[in-house]
Amino acid sequence: MxxxxxxxxxxxxxxxxxxxxxxxxxxxxxxxxxxxxxxxxxxxxxxxxxxxxxxxxxxxxxxxxxxxxxxxxxxxxxxxxxxxxxxxxxxxxEYREELSSEIPVDAVDFTPEVGMQLATETGMRGIVTKVSENNFVIDFNHExxxxxxxxxxxxxxxxx
Known part of the structure; x- marks a missing residue:
């Protein structure tokens, strides 16, 4: 043993x-x-x-x-x-710029906030990294x- x-x-x-x-x-x-x-x-x-x-x-x-x-x-x-x-x-x-997108605020039916997590219909998960008056940025890179x-x-x- x-x-x-x-x-x-x-x-x-x-x-x-x-x-x-x-x-x-x-x-x-x-x-x-x-x-x-x-x-x-x-x-x-x-x-x-x-x-x-x-x-x-x-x-x-x-x-x-x-x-x-x-x-x-x-x-x-x-x-x-x-x-x-x-x-x-x-x-x-590596961080890929193409996985980060700027989207017009008026294109969505919610108020985006920095830190908000979102998922696409295909299951991609992203996080809101920046919000301005007219646009917001969602980043789909892994954190x-x-x-x-x-x-x-x-x-x-x-x-x-």
Missing amino acids: VEEIRKDLSKKVENGDAVSVDYVGKLEDGTVFDTSVKEAAIEAGMYNEMRGYKPLTFTVGAGQMIKGFDDGVVGMRVGEEKTLKIPPEEAYG LAGKTLIFEVKVVSLEA
Whole structure:
């Protein structure tokens, strides 16, 4: 039994493995944008009591995670901690100007406000980023597009 546990701890994460990780996701300026760790959320001032803070479980290489995160955990062992620096092209892509549109206020039947989230009939989701007297801007880029992401990751469990 002890030998079996040692073997499990020495196993490295591979594509196809089910892995559970704790993580803290930050922007390059240190701003925390997401975490699975309750204490980190409290420290960052983003704690949400409705959220269950627990390790994130996913299948490595199955496309459930951004590429840089998927690739970054490969080779890690249970208990190992690592900092992943993920460029935009391996995260949510570069910011694309063509996904931001200026629309006349009189073309819609609501009053647009900065921060308002909208969805198109095709399911694209955007956020209103600017409002003027006659127009407003809706941005369909992912909120993390164009950003390098820093993840502090710890492998909690691994199933081959």
